[in-house]
Amino acid sequence: MAQLAQSITPVDAVVSRMRALDATLPERDGVAVFNRVYLAVTEEVDRHLDAGAFPDPEAAITLDVRFAERYLKVAEQGCPPACWRPLLQFRRHPGVRPLQFALAGINAHIGHDLALAVVDACRTLGCEPADLEDEFDRVGDLLISMEERIREDLMPGPDLLQIADPLTHLLGSWSLERARDATWSAARALWALRGLPDLAEEFGDRLDAAVGFAGRMLLTPLPD
Template sequence: MAQLEQFAHRVNTVDAVVARMRVLAATLPERDGVAVFNRVYLAVTEEFDRRLDTGEFPDAEAAITLDVRFAERYLRVAEEGRPPACWRPLLQFRRHPGVRPLQFALAGINAHIGHDLALAVVDTCRTLGCEPADLEDEFDRVGDLLVSMEERIREDLMPGPDLLQIADPLTHLLGSWSLERARDATWSAARALWALRGLPELAQEFGDGLDAAVGLAGRILLTPLRDRSGHTTA
C-alpha cells in the first residue's frame, strides 16, 4: 500500500508539472520564444505521461523522479526569470522579430538537454540514493522520446514555401546542432558531475563551464536571420 501511495504521489507530481506548463501556455504571448519552447515541452511531457500509463518505463519511480526534477529546472526559469547562463540567450532574444520559432524551440531544447538534464540526473540520484548507471535505461527512454519529437518539431516549425527566402540560412544554422550529440554529451557530463560530488569546488567549476558552453551554443542557434518584412536584421 505504501508503494502504491508513493507512486500515486509522483504521478500527481507529473500532473502538476503539466498543469504549470499549461498555465504558461495560456499566459505567454504566442510568438514569445519561451512560449514556443513551452508548447514543445508540454507536448513532450504529455507524451511521457501517456507512455508512463502504458508501462513503457519499467522503473516508473526513477522515470517520474527524473522527469520531474528535469522539468522543475525549466519551470524555475520560466516562472521566476532567474536563469543560468544556458537560458539567458533565449530570454534575451525571446521577442526578437528576426528569430524564427524553430530557433526558439531548439535553443530551449539545447539549454534544457545540454545543461539541465545533467543536473537533473544528479538530483535524481541523490533523491533515490542510486548511481547514474541505475538511471541509464530511463535516461535513454526519455532521450528516445525527445529525439522522436525533434523531427516533428522541425516539420511543424520549419518555414513554409512563403518563406523560402530564409530556408537556406536557417537550414544551415540549425544543421550545426544535433539532439543526439547533445544527449550523449549530457550523459557524460552527468557521470562526471556525480564523480565530482565529493569535490564541491571542482564540481562547481565543471558545472559553470558546462552552463557557459551550452549558453554559447544557444546564442548561435538564436542568430537573427530576417524580420517579418524580409529585411536582414543586425
C-alpha cells in the first residue's frame, strides 16, 4: 500500500485528544459517557497495534485515525451531522441513562462515521475497501467484545433492571454486530459511487438521517 500520509495523526495523538476531552467534560454529560467508552476502545486498538496483532498496521492505523477524527471533529468543533445531533441535544437530559448515551454514540459512530472512514482510508492508501476488510473486522471484533463489558458497567443492577423494562426493550432493539455489517455494505456502496458525486452525496445524507433516527430512539427519556 501507499506510504502513510504525513497528515495522518498517530493513534497516540488521538488518544491524547480523547483524554483531554475526558478531563474537561462533566462526568454525567452524554458525550463524556461515550468519550470514555471510545477512549477505552481506542486504547485497546493501540495495544493490539503495539503487540503486532494487525497484519497490516499501516492500514489499521489509517482506518482507526480517520474513524476517530470524525468523532473528534464533532466533539471539539461542533457542526455535527444528523447522526450526532440527538446525542448533543439530549446530552444533559436527566431522564436518559448513561448506557443510552453510550449506545447512541456508538450508533452514530459505527452506523455513519465508520462507513465514511473506510472511504477516507481507501483514498489515503490508494486501495479498495476489500483491502481493508481484515482491519475493519478486527476493529469491529474488538468493539463487539467490549460491548458486553460496556453494558455490564453502565446497566442498572438486577433489582433496578426489573423496574426499568423500557430500558431493557431499548437495549434489545439495537445490535452492534448488525450495525457493523450494515456499515460495511454502506462503505462499499459509497466507494462504488465515488465517480457519481451527486448520488454519493444523496446516499450519504440518507445514511446519516437513518442513523440519526435510530439514535433518537435510543435516547428516549425513561422514568426513574
